[in-house]
Amino acid sequence: MIKVNQIEKNYGKFHLNCTMEVPDGCVTGLIGENGAGKSTVFKAIENLIFLDGGSIEVFGKPHTELNAKDREQIAIVLSDATFSNVYTIKDVARIMGSVYPDFDKKKFMGLVERFRLPKNQKVKEFSTGMKAKLKLFLALCHKARLLILDEPTAGMDVVARDEVLTLLREYMEEDEHRSILISSHISGDLEGFCDEIYMIHEGKIILHEDTDQLLGTYGVLKMTEEQYRKIDHSHLLRRRKEIYGYSCLTDEIHYYAENYPGITVEKGSIDEIIMLMVKGEAV
Numbered sequence: 001m002i003k004v005n006q007i008e009k010n011y012g013k014f015h016l017n018c019t020m021e022v023p024d025g026c027v028t029g030l031i032g033e034n035g036a037g038k039s040t041v042f043k044a045i046e047n048l049i050f051l052d053g054g055s056i057e058v059f060g061k062p063h064t065e066l067n068a069k070d071r072e073q074i075a076i077v078l079s080d081a082t083f084s085n086v087y088t089i090k091d092v093a094r095i096m097g098s099v100y101p102d103f104d105k106k107k108f109m110g111l112v113e114r115f116r117l118p119k120n121q122k123v124k125e126f127s128t129g130m131k132a133k134l135k136l137f138l139a140l141c142h143k144a145r146l147l148i149l150d151e152p153t154a155g156m157d158v159v160a161r162d163e164v165l166t167l168l169r170e171y172m173e174e175d176e177h178r179s180i181l182i183s184s185h186i187s188g189d190l191e192g193f194c195d196e197i198y199m200i201h202e203g204k205i206i207l208h209e210d211t212d213q214l215l216g217t218y219g220v221l222k223m224t225e226e227q228y229r230k231i232d233h234s235h236l237l238r239r240r241k242e243i244y245g246y247s248c249l250t251d252e253i254h255y256y257a258e259n260y261p262g263i264t265v266e267k268g269s270i271d272e273i274i275m276l277m278v279k280g281e282a283v
């Protein structure tokens, strides 16, 4: 659904150079620390910034050539988008219904009821989490087949994040050709939800993997310096010097568990994998 081919964007010392794909029927996650380049990738896809190089295709067309009908099929939630503060939810529903013919007002009000957002309170009085929910509900009520969500769970507590992820799962289950591109700095959200994960660091994609593979075969090995010298290095991705020797990131934990019973093999969480990818050195 989206193909990002070696796009480049330069902001002073920051250089984005990114290639990634959002397949049909998949939830694709983009994860990275603050300032890694996530929002810049999203803005590039949405054609909100000029590129210094590369190209982007959406629905098989250059992203600069999408027509109104194509655009109707895309719903976007940007992390820094805001509402006019004078409106209540009832006003928002009325305005969206009159401006966008495909806006599903009934579904929108159903979501407002289900997630207990106040209908008559001014949006400016909403908490950060409530505003985030409202933005997402609006995106879900456009009959779009591609959702682009930049940090949709930002500012939400655990319960609200879980509710939102349930809602997004329902969205995907309704039609097998829908896709979601989502970013979050809360790796746990992406871990349980995405089919594939891209990790971005200082403007570059440093890892792309199926989530099942990431959680199933990636892991952290802990060993002494002597064990490190003797083991096969061919499946080690990163290493980090520790007091006891080395911790190493591997994408083949079963190989090391079977062949090197003396070393400690731990299934890594996505946070640990990110930490070693970013802070560790190449082997």
Ligand SMILES: Nc1ncnc2c1ncn2[C@@H]1O[C@H](COP(=O)(O)OP(=O)(O)OP(=O)(O)O)[C@@H](O)[C@H]1O
Residues within 6 Å of the ligand: 011, 014, 032, 033, 034, 035, 036, 037, 038, 039, 040, 041, 185
């Ligand atoms: N309009 C701009 N002008 C100058 N620099 C920019 C601009 N937009 C982004 N940057 C820089 O590009 C880099 C990447 O920013 P970006 O917002 O894409 O990161 P991010 O991964 O989304 O971070 P966060 O998780 O904090 O939102 C940062 O160094 C940022 O300062």
